Each structure stands twice: as structure tokens, then as C-alpha cells.
Amino acid sequence: MRRYQDTLETLAGQGRMRACHNLDTGLREGVVNFSSNDYLGLSQDERLKEAAIEAIQRYGTGSGASRLISGTRNPVVALEESLADFKRTEAALVFNTGYQANLSVLQAVLSPGDRVFCDRLNHASLVDGAQLSGARWTRYRHLDLEDLEKRLKKAPADTLKWIITDSVFSMDGDFGDLSALCDVAERYGAAVMVDEAHATGIYGEHRSSGLCEAQDVSGRVALQMGTFSKALGGFGAYVAGSETLIRYLVNRARGFIYSTALPPAVIGAAHAAIELVRNDLAPKARLWKNVRCFETCLQRAGLLQSPLQSPIVPVLIGDEAETMRISAQLSEAGYFVQGIRPPTVPSGTARLRITLTAAHTPAQMDGLAATLERLVDPSKQVR
Numbered sequence: 001m002r003r004y005q006d007t008l009e010t011l012a013g014q015g016r017m018r019a020c021h022n023l024d025t026g027l028r029e030g031v032v033n034f035s036s037n038d039y040l041g042l043s044q045d046e047r048l049k050e051a052a053i054e055a056i057q058r059y060g061t062g063s064g065a066s067r068l069i070s071g072t073r074n075p076v077v078a079l080e081e082s083l084a085d086f087k088r089t090e091a092a093l094v095f096n097t098g099y100q101a102n103l104s105v106l107q108a109v110l111s112p113g114d115r116v117f118c119d120r121l122n123h124a125s126l127v128d129g130a131q132l133s134g135a136r137w138t139r140y141r142h143l144d145l146e147d148l149e150k151r152l153k154k155a156p157a158d159t160l161k162w163i164i165t166d167s168v169f170s171m172d173g174d175f176g177d178l179s180a181l182c183d184v185a186e187r188y189g190a191a192v193m194v195d196e197a198h199a200t201g202i203y204g205e206h207r208s209s210g211l212c213e214a215q216d217v218s219g220r221v222a223l224q225m226g227t228f229s230k231a232l233g234g235f236g237a238y239v240a241g242s243e244t245l246i247r248y249l250v251n252r253a254r255g256f257i258y259s260t261a262l263p264p265a266v267i268g269a270a271h272a273a274i275e276l277v278r279n280d281l282a283p284k285a286r287l288w289k290n291v292r293c294f295e296t297c298l299q300r301a302g303l304l305q306s307p308l309q310s311p312i313v314p315v316l317i318g319d320e321a322e323t324m325r326i327s328a329q330l331s332e333a334g335y336f337v338q339g340i341r342p343p344t345v346p347s348g349t350a351r352l353r354i355t356l357t358a359a360h361t362p363a364q365m366d367g368l369a370a371t372l373e374r375l376v377d378p379s380k381q382v383r
């Protein structure tokens with residue numbers, strides 16, 4: 001017990017102690033949440049709630065076992081068919097969480113002796129999965145395809161290679177050129193896996209299925225992973241790809257095999273969310289209108305460094321204590337903006353992470369930008 005106590009004391013000494021804040025008791029009434037990934041506000045949508053309730057009434061609250069034992073029922077089969085159509089792949093498989101999907105998939109498709117190439121800023125679940133797989137692991141500079149290519153060149157031609165990347169990066173809100181990434185991958189015979197956690201539901205002109213759709217690479221990416229937990233307003237995750245890969249995952253992905261299937265309510269809400277983002281474009285239009293509006297607000301406040309590529313807006317502060325101080329001051333002023341510190345982000349890049357949703361109003365966004373202008377010294381920002 002001493003060791004755990006010591007670790008906590010070290011974290012406290014470094015100003016890196018983390019704790020969960022109870023939004024219902026910890027924040028004053030009326031504080032505006034700028035830290036949610038519920039981009040389209042779907043977690044509160046009546047149509048999703050109804051689908052979840054209907055699924056409970058019909059199938060109950062639990063799934064009973066893992067899918068291979070007794071957990072497969074019509075709704076999840078229908079959801080997977082719908083997902084494959086949504087992502088324009090042959091097949092899809094539902095996982096319990098995005099974290100579990102990434103761990104399980106990478107552990108399944110990679111073995112010691114294989115090579116895995118990861119963007120340096122990939123989500124922790126991809127990092128953990130790559131490490132767990134035992135494959136030789138290389139991190140290339142963020143979105144730097146030249147650096148990626150240099151590393152691919154060094155790998156023996158006959159080894160199995162996977163390139164793994166977030167589509168929209170969770171802490172930076174930026175993204176790269178997936179088509180150019182696929183060009184590089186194809187030159188070296190590498191397979192590509194894209195994590196669409198922050199893109200599903202908000203990118204793509206026809207189906208809003210993510211950045212692979214928007215950049216027209218669905219047919220060139222071996223696996224598209226994504227979650228129901230962000231813009232889709234629910235919980236859980238999926239992986240979409242070829243019939244062969246999905247059948248392989250059913251047989252080899254430990255997080256799929258050894259974990260109880262998601263409950264009916266979650267599956268019901270997920271299916272309703274897929275249908276909703278494909279057919280009701282209004283929430284998405286409101287979200288993007290808000291992104292452009294906040295861009296203008298930031299520009300007025302002298303804080304805009306480059307055009308916003310997503311609803312994720314990092315305000316880089318650098319110093320960890322300063323970041324948390326500003327986060328607390330914002331909270332006082334009525335805006336909940338979480339400070340993000342290492343090891344979630346690289347050392348020296350602590351930041352305020354603002355996320356915009358379809359539900360924010362121009363007055364709220366203007367107010368936040370004006371408060372940031374007052375609290376953040378632009379000269380101190382890390383660029």
C-alpha cells in the first residue's frame with residue numbers, strides 16, 4: 001500500500017493528481033459544458049431514448065453472455081449489417097468499447113515479428129494495443145508521411161506491416177491526408193487501420209460516416225474502427241472491414257470473445273443513431289455552423305492560430321499548473337473546459353481542450369472566447 005500512497009503523493013507534488021468531478025454537484029447551475037464529445041447532442045435525443053427503451057421492453061436489460069456463447073440476437077446482427085453499409089465495407093463487428101476494440105484488434109492482427117507504425121499522437125488505446133501485440137512498434141512524427149515512409153523503407157519487405165492512425169486526433173482536433181497515407185502504405189504493402197472515434201457522424205457528405213468517407217478512402221483502408229460513444233450519443237464501438245478480417249476477429253479478438261455482449265438498450269440506441277445521422281442532417285449542420293462561429297469568436301479574441309478542422313479546439317498553454325488554474329477560472333466564469341496534462345498529451349503541451357457541440361449558442365461561444373482573451377496570455381502559448 002505504501003507504494004500506491006507514494007505514487008499519489010508524487011502526482012500531487014507534480015500537480016498531476018486527477019479526480020472525477022461530479023457535474024451534478026461540483027458545478028454551479030448554469031455552467032456551460034465545453035468538454036463533452038457529444039458533438040451532435042444525440043445523448044439527449046428523444047429518438048435514441050425511445051429506441052433504447054423499446055429494446056429493453058422487448059429484450060430486457062442484459063445480453064446474458066458473450067456473443068459466441070449466447071449473446072447474438074437480431075438487433076446486433078441488424079446493426080452490423082447497417083454499419084457495413086454505413087462504412088461501405090463487406091462486414092462489421094460490434095465491440096463493447098473503443099478502448100477494448102483497439103486493444104483486441106491490434107493484439108489479434110499483429111504478432112511478434114510484425115511491424116506496426118503509429119502516429120506519435122495516436123490515442124492511448126492504440127498505443128496500448130500495439131504494445132500488447134508484441135509486434136515491433138514504431139512511432140512516426142505527427143502526420144509526417146515522409147517520416148513514416150523513411151521508417152517503412154527500413155522494414156524488411158517480407159514482414160507484415162500495419163499503419164495505425166486516428167482520423168481526427170482526439171486532443172488536437174486536426175487530421176491528415178488519408179489518401180496520401182494510403183499511397184505510402186500501398187507502396188510498401190502495408191495495411192491501414194483508421195480510428196474514426198471523433199469523426200463518425202460528423203464527416204462525410206453522403207452518410208456522415210467519418211473521414212474515410214469524406215476523403216474517399218473506404219476501399220483502401222483495411223479496418224475502420226469507430227465508436228458510438230461520441231457524436232453518436234451512446235456507448236460501444238465497431239470495427240468495419242473485409243469479410244475475412246471480420247471473421248478472423250470473431251475468432252481471435254479476445255475482447256470480443258471473452259466479454260459479455262452489449263446490452264439491448266445500447267444496441268438499440270446505436271442503431272437509431274446510425275439511422276439518424278444518415279437521415280437528419282440538421283444536428284450536423286448546427287455543429288459545423290457553431291465551429292465556424294467559434295472560429296470567428298477566437299479570431300476576434302486574437303487566439304485563432306489556424307482554421308478549425310473539427311469541433312475539438314485545443315488552446316495550448318504549456319505549463320501544467322497554469323493550465324489547471326485557467327480551467328478553474330473558466331469554471332468560475334461559467335464555462336467548463338477541462339485542462340489536459342501529460343501523459344495524455346506530450347510533456348510541455350498541457351492545454352485547455354474545448355469541444356463544441358450542436359447545442360452551444362453563439363452567446364455562449366462568444367462569452368467563452370471573451371473570457372479566454374482575458375485569462376490566456378497569447379504570448380505564452382506554445383505553438
Ligand SMILES: *Cc1c(COP(=O)(O)O)cnc(C)c1O
Nearest residue numbers: 097098099123125170197227229
Ligand atoms: C474515445 C476514444 C477511444 C475509446 O473509445 P471508448 O468507447 O470511449 O472506449 C478510442 N480512440 C479514440 C481516438 C478515442 O478518442
